[in-house]
Amino acid sequence: MTSTLLQRPVTSPRPRVPGRVRRSRGLLFYVALPAAWSLAVFDIFIVVWLFVSSLKTTREVFDSPFGLPSSPQWQNYQVAWESAKFGEGVGNSLLLVFVSGIATLLIAAPAAYVLSRFQWRLSGATTVFFAMGLGIPAQTLFIPLFVALDKLHLVNTMTGLIIVCTGTGIPFAVFFLTAFFASLPKELEEAAAIDGCSPPYTFWRIMLPLTRSGLLTLFVLQAIGHWGETLFALILLQDKTTISLSLLRFMQTMQYNGAQWSVLFAGIGIIVIPLVLLYLWMGSRLIEGIASGYGK
Template identity: 65%
Template sequence: MLISSFKTTREVFLDPWGLPSALRWENYVEAWNSANIGEGVLNSMLLVGVSGVATIILAAPAAYALSRFGNRGSSTLTVIFVLGLGVPAQAIFIPLYIAFDRLGLINSLTSLQLIYTGTGLPFAVFLLTAFFRTLPRDIEEAAVIDGASTWYTYSRIMLPLARSGIITVFMLQAIGHWGETFFALMVLQDKHTISLALLEFMKAMQYTGARWSVLFAGLSLVVLPLIVLYVWLGSRIVEGIAAGYGK
């Protein structure tokens, strides 16, 4: 895909496995400007970043409380969060659409940010609760002896120790929401995410001579950010998943 993105369409068909005769960066320029792919990339980055941070801000303290303050209520709440993993999107999109329509949030990125944050909370709480349980309690007991409050212990001591789990949650959120299409089609009209822009681009190609090299450039713009993010944070992700599910 990456090699073909630098070729001409003729080279893609005549020598699909060969190297391009020259690096045609104009394919990326055309892909970026075609069918609002540039707007889609920027909007998706904003959605992934804001919803990922918001999910962690809400899920991390909840997970810490559920993992440390053991009582019957915390067990029930944990089960409720886990049940949220089984709610299909098709079961909630109609009430969500009606609610956002009444709030005037149709065709707004805010509505998608709320959806992505809400739908990501069950898994985030589930994973982080298990991750916090793997952290030693001795550190917290030492902090209490030194006079630290519960909030100080959580924010200054335990949260940094849970960095691998937090990075894992953010990365998995990014993977799940970067190319999300169902809710984006539901609430957006004249705005684009990367998935909607790519869909529009593929439709436009049917009537403009099928510029496959430009299409490969557009696909590369979709895939490469996640690959770079995964290469950068890959070791943290494996560590976080192993710790979270191992408990």
């Protein structure tokens, strides 16, 4: 009997969860989760309603705002495209998205790698400096950016707008990629150093490919933000246009020529629908990349 008791494993009692913690968990489950689902359902409803309204006539928009169109008016998209001159706006927005996205990755990835893998006296202060850039309101940058770009003769050029979007996107990009590089094992760098690889070679050929999920997630997030860029484009561009400026000028024109609300909805759909399709295509990868990045 004594030997049997001695052979039994000694299990420590499970720690008791305080009542305050249990109540907070219950609050999150019964309040926060339904609220998040409600917001998600509302957003989906707005996108569907926008698409359905873009296929109606203007009279149907007011007579049956939540009903289906009697006959889909696909020509609304053609009218919106031609009237708002979306061709130039889409081209400039695509140029802005791809060039600023690639430039942000080329600048932020090496900076994030250095901040996460190398330690020196000012490494912590430098990381905080990049993080502080996330809290600067964009409205406070309009006047100094306009003056600086005017001195460089970059006002009313896509080059100036690309530089601004790249610079404003770097703080978040560095903060986002730092977590990915910090999670990589240091044994990879040690093995590369033993093989005679230089630090730049180790970064470009070994470490950077391992963070491709984070790079892809960051590029898509930057593309979503820059696709509908309006504030900086409105300040810096005069003769040129982006897709959001084309829609804005189209709305101002229709105020004097009679508002065709179904055509306006079609113009908004031209901006929104590509982003929805992009998310449906890469939604799982985006969620996985964001979760892995912030989880590390």
